[in-house]
Amino acid sequence: MPHASRLNAVRNSMTQQGLHAFIVPHDDEHLGEYIPPCAERLDWISGFNGSAGAAVVLADKAAVFVDGRYTVQVRHQCNPALFEYHHLISEPYLDWLLAELAPGSRVGFDPRLHSHHWHQQAQTRLAAHDITLVPVTDNLIDLHWHDRPEPASHPALLLSQEYSGQHSEAKRSRIADTLAAGQIDAQLLTQAEPINWLLNIRGRDIDCLPVVLSFALLHQNGAVQLFADTTKFEDLDLAGHCGQDVTLAPVSELEAALKTLGKQGARVQLDPHTANAWSALVLSRAGAELVPADDPSMLPKACKNPVEVNGSRAAHLRDGAAVSRFLAWLDHRLQQPNPEQEDEGTLADRLAAFRRQNPEFVEPSFNTISALGPNAAMCHYHHDNGTPRALGQDAIYLVDSGGQYLDGTTDITRTVAVGTPTDEMRKLFTLVLRGHIDLACARFPAGTGGLQLDALARMPLWQQGYNFDHGTGHGVGHYLSVHEGPQRISPKGSTVPLTTGMIVSNEPGYYREDGFGIRCENLQVVQPADTGGDIPVFELETLTLVPFDTRLLDVNWLEAKHVQWLNHYHKTVWERISPQLAGDDLAWLEQATRPL
Amino acid sequence: MPHASRLNAVRNSMTQQGLHAFIVPHDDEHLGEYIPPCAERLDWISGFNGSAGAAVVLADKAAVFVDGRYTVQVRHQCNPALFEYHHLISEPYLDWLLAELAPGSRVGFDPRLHSHHWHQQAQTRLAAHDITLVPVTDNLIDLHWHDRPEPASHPALLLSQEYSGQHSEAKRSRIADTLAAGQIDAQLLTQAEPINWLLNIRGRDIDCLPVVLSFALLHQNGAVQLFADTTKFEDLDLAGHCGQDVTLAPVSELEAALKTLGKQGARVQLDPHTANAWSALVLSRAGAELVPADDPSMLPKACKNPVEVNGSRAAHLRDGAAVSRFLAWLDHRLQQPNPEQEDEGTLADRLAAFRRQNPEFVEPSFNTISALGPNAAMCHYHHDNGTPRALGQDAIYLVDSGGQYLDGTTDITRTVAVGTPTDEMRKLFTLVLRGHIDLACARFPAGTGGLQLDALARMPLWQQGYNFDHGTGHGVGHYLSVHEGPQRISPKGSTVPLTTGMIVSNEPGYYREDGFGIRCENLQVVQPADTGGDIPVFELETLTLVPFDTRLLDVNWLEAKHVQWLNHYHKTVWERISPQLAGDDLAWLEQATRPL
Structure with missing residues (x-):
């Protein structure tokens, strides 16, 4: 039609x-x-x-x-x-x-x-x-809409405690305690990520986001009513996995459950920005008292437990090897005949193929941004929305990609020389990487929000009259959404304090319209730091393990501490990734991680 | 009684x-x-x-x-x-x-x-x-209260345009335009600073704050009704100074004026946090519509015009010479017999005496904090609230003081070796000064608030597990209050963007309870920076011109850029202050500003 x-x-x-x-x-x-x-x-x-x-x-x-x-x-x-x-x-x-x-x-x-x-x-x-x-x-x-696609019908996955690190019962009782303290009878959960986190389940309902789409009611006693396509849980022992107080019903029964709460005159908490108007209307018309508040599962979900952090470390080890293999292949390919036969699409496919070699790899964590030359100046570029640009015309290639693994989610951007970068490109790449390093080296006391740290990553650019028009860092889930809150490192950022176990990206960039684009992105996890000082402080442990392209550096724009950091980072990458590589890939990694 | x-x-x-x-x-x-x-x-x-x-x-x-x-x-x-x-x-x-x-x-x-x-x-x-x-x-x-002191009766001062840089008429019409745009009939002004700024008047009603205490109504057409002790304006041509649409009446007539606005059903804007409840009650009972909003004069007052900035530079030249003479005298005194005859009180008096040698000096801009050893760990210490501590027992002396000059307000803290500092003291002093320098070197684009820059001054301390429990910087007036808003550099700071002409202090510190206190404070003015980059950025021009005590430094805790900054700063201090000094003072300045 x-x-x-x-x-x-x-x-x-x-x-x-x-x-x-x-x-x-x-x-x-x-x-x-x-x-x-x-x-x-x-x-x-x-x-x-x-x-x-x-x-x-x-x-x-x-x-x-x-x-x-x-x-x-x-x-x-x-x-x-x-x-x-x-x-x-x-x-x-x-x-x-x-x-x-x-x-x-x-x-x-x-x-x-x-x-x-x-x-x-x-x-x-x-x-x-x-x-x-x-x-x-x-x-x-x-x-x-008569030819409307059917909703996904992939079976759900019960994520074992080996990956989740905490039983659903413990998660539920912790949040239920806050409900009891606020005299809330039930919490309405409407977003997929908190529900899947709370019940330690995952799914394949949406590309890149490994969730079962669902609704849930968390009661003051910790019991959960899950509303989802029940066929996804056939042959699965959800109650055995989560606890007997977790019950499953089709989404069609949500309305009746909301009305039951209403008839009881229950106080029902919901996040007015993420709960839909329909559920609020049903609840309030049935007699419930609506209590608007931030979703109380967001903060516990953001603070990964030690098992989740270890899982993320392991996922990054694998992901680092895959991305390193891709970068080694790319360097090799550039030296062979007819590089122009490769384009942004074939490069993205090649990178995906390296990731897929890993049995633990599930799917990409977002659509790869594979952008050559001027295309990289568009932050949300995707090569499928036009003709993919071919290798051979440009000096710089930007690739922003990530993977979903059962034990963690990755997100990495590397900017790579695929031609002869100008002095200006090298200056700007160095300023971007310097900002990345300054943020990576930050330590900060409890109570510090991402808004307070954002300027660290921008200052080298600001000094020279440059900036970038996106946030410096977003939260990242654990085998969940590659974008999560409530933490954020941004000029309009969040004052939610960064604290142990939060994973954040560190991704300053620079974009010259119609020219080129640069971004340097690692994921980092907030951890307690060891100092001899008066007060406890946090630091950022880098999870991502892939070399930065030193051919794009102009070391005149670095101070000694940045060179030190980079050499130390490359030494770590070599130590952790080299055991996974062999042959040409290993040789490539050796030169790519050589100290400056 | x-x-x-x-x-x-x-x-x-x-x-x-x-x-x-x-x-x-x-x-x-x-x-x-x-x-x-x-x-x-x-x-x-x-x-x-x-x-x-x-x-x-x-x-x-x-x-x-x-x-x-x-x-x-x-x-x-x-x-x-x-x-x-x-x-x-x-x-x-x-x-x-x-x-x-x-x-x-x-x-x-x-x-x-x-x-x-x-x-x-x-x-x-x-x-x-x-x-x-x-x-x-x-x-x-x-x-x-039968022996209540009489209110001050010092005559007002009409501040000439040579100092203010902008006629009251221009100031009033600029703010009146914002009232007209908001369909506000009149703005009630109740704080002394905005009124004195708006009318280019000053007074001596309060120690350290050179204002005429008063109320004012600024009307949509720019006319001002000033309510103050009229005897302070005897023999002064206020209307000639400000414009014929500025009228003076005793404070007792404020009530009638508010009631008149009420009878007219006027929309009257006031800042609910600074306007008193009495005026709001009178206005609303009389029929006025109250419009709560930030005082619209605060931002224009905070952004000093070029004449005010030049005045502040000149005031800091004089103030720098006075403080340098004091520090030279102190070093000299320490080498003479019986230094214990000097205490925090006599030191503060001596510093005041050096400032008073300047004919342009009016009064201190706040009560001097003159603190030896453990007393310096109390941020709001005053030696009059107990027995002033004598020289000779401590390694470090902290002195935080400032002056009111007709052309500007100063505020400076220096931490000085008056004994033998420990390695730890030198480490901490160096970290504090390093944070001061990192903030002093900041550049930032339009829209950046002090909250985003605060961490720069703390990061060297945070790295080692230390912090300080006060803001990093406050706004400073032009021959007005030494504390002014709306800008502020602080973890709880303001998101009001820093912009051209704003004066802010840069004063990180460190305080060891019962031990010692360290603070390094200069005033700085926001100015456009000259870069070859894409976007305009601001930088902080340092106004204060007094050496930092390099005897307290441990250069192992500095990077090359900090040494460079300090040497450049001391070179500037030498060039600008040396022409005002002679003899021992000049010799002192020469060694105090010697490059590291």
Whole structure:
């Protein structure tokens, strides 16, 4: 069905239901970062398949709203005869609705696909202009999406304590204690990551994110009602794995469970930014008292236990060998005939193949960014959205990739010389790496948030009048999402204190538009440091084990301590990775880790 | 009158007015950092003369609330038979009132001495326990304080544009434009500093803070009604200085002016944290609409214009010579017989005498901290609160002092060897100075707040497991308060971006309880930096010009860049200060600024 017919079908349903507008967000009912193909409603209606955005359909026009990453892509993918384009942040769709609609209008939305917080804000805002937000029972897209993909049906995995390091019972009782302290009867969990962490389960419902999509209610006594596709747990002893107080029911029974809580007049805690409006509506209409608060599982999940940290170390050993093999192969390939037969796509495939050689490798932890020359200046570049660029034209190649292993999640960026870098490129690479090292060397007392450390990674660039327009570091899960909170190292970053077991990326960069892109990324885990001083302090232990490309360095821009750090890091990489390599790969590693 | 009689007198008034409690805060009606002697009500009732705190008087008991700085002092100054002692922050007096009073109680307070914000919060809190906050018309202390000092009557000073750099008319119209944009009819100004800045006036109403205490209304058209002791402006042409739309009236007429605004139904903006509850009550009862917002003069005042910056540079040239002479004298004195005849008091006096040699010197900008040995570990030590410690017993002397000059305000801390420092002291001094240098060398783009830079000054200490328990830097006024906002460099610091013309201190330290104290403080002004990079960045130009004591250094704890910075700084000090010195002082400066 062409998009014009899809729009017409949705408009017919709007007319039937007396709606003047219908909102189609990118999100699914879990409001997480990733969605499965069966939730790509925005793509179905508009053709836009980016990772964030929304469409709004009116009776006589429609618009797509995307952020700065997607302003080019949306023009390629959406028909301008059908859709206006607007900026998701600077021209929000509520503003557009207010400008387009007359008082008395009714705006349809699917309350499962919007947060409770959004609903409250939007309702107040529109009501001030006499416009009503109308929750629809059946999503108007779903009514017409006849070839909609089936949801994933991969079986769930019960993650053994050898990997998780802590029994679900211990995790649940710890959080349940905080509920009891706050006189909360139950916690509604709606995001996949905290539920999968809490129950030590994993799945394959979404590419790159190894989770079972599900909802859960955690009760004050530690009991959990899990709502998920029960077929995924056939032949699995979930209660034996988690404890008898963990029960499984189909997602269709969530509504009844919420209503039961409501009838009991329960105090139910939920995160208004991640719980959907539908669950909040069901609960409050049934008589529950809603208690808005941050999801209490986020912080314990972020602080990896020693088993998880050891697992991450082991995953990085394997991942370091795979990425090193790839870099050795790339150097070798460049010296052979016709390097232009390789492009960003074949390089990414080759890297994936090296990772797949590992039996413990499950899948990539995100879509590899494999970017040559000017493409690397686009932080969210993906070679599939155009013609992959071939080797041979550029001086620098940037590759940002990661893997999901049963014992940990990796994320690494290396910037590699694939031609002759200019002096300016070498200066900028050195400043970026220097910032990486300055942050890697940080120690800090309890209570220090990522916001306070961000400037360390930027200062070498700032000194010379440069900067980069993304955060310095994000949290990383344990065989879970490669992006997790609440910790973050960023100028707009979080004041949540960094503490033992948190894994964070350290990834300063530099991007010259239409020129080149540089990024140096390792993962690091927060650990107590050993000093003879007055107070305990933390330090960052580097997990990632792959050489940085010293051919891109201009050591005039380093101080002695940076050279020392780099030599020590390369010595460690050699010691840990060389036992896994042989032949040409081993020879490559030896020269790549040679001291400066 | 002894304190017991004073308490009785106040309790009699409480009975007459049907009050079960009366609150005596340290603040005066301007709610600023400093108060004049005639406002020392807390001292009158309790004997406690610290710079912050409160007393609460009940029918049968009373309590004094002070913060961590004053827990020792309060025990020296207040009679425990009359007053309990509590911690102002961890045991707030509202909690104490709630524990002590029965429902139905009436708590008297002087609404001129509490902020509008406090009043709203306290009222709600007490009302929940059926306790009423009762604003008194006449302060119960004032009714009985018969030997109360007269308010200062020094004449005001009209600060010429040669010093201020901008006519009051320009300042007023700039802020008035923001009022117009926000559809605000008038801004109530209640703090001395913004009013004195706005009208380019100064005074001598408070020691160390060169202001005329006053209130003002800034109207949307830029006109100002100033309410102050009119005798201070006799023989002065205020309207000629400021513009004909600046009118002067006695403070007693403020009430009528507020009521007039109320009758007009005006929208009046005020800062709820600095405007007193009395003015808010008068305005709202008269019919005005209160608009709570940050004081819009704070940011323009903080960003010094080029004339003010030049003035500050000139003030620091003079101040640097005075402090250098003092340090030269101190070194000389230590080599002469009987150094123990000098103590913290005589040293502070000597330093003051050197500053007073300057005809442009007006007064100290705060009470000098002159602290030997263990006394320097108390950040708010003052030698007058006990027996000043004599020279000769300690290795280290810390002196934190500053001056008010017509063209600028100074604030400098030097830590000096006055005995034989241990290796540990030298290590710690070096780490502190290294942190000072790392912050001094910072460059940063627009939008960077002090919170993001604070860690630079702490990192050398953090690396070794040390820290200091105060902010790294505060704003400094131009011939105004030595402490000003909104910028601040601190772990709990402000995200207000640092920008051109802001003056900030850079003062990391280290304090070993019962041992010694170290602090290295210069003032710096934010200026655009010159780089060949992509984006404009700021840097910190150091204003203070006095050598650091290199005898306390252990250069093993420095990197090359710190030695370079220090040598360059000392070269600058030599070049700028040496022309003002002669004889022994000049010889001292030469060796004190010798390159490492």
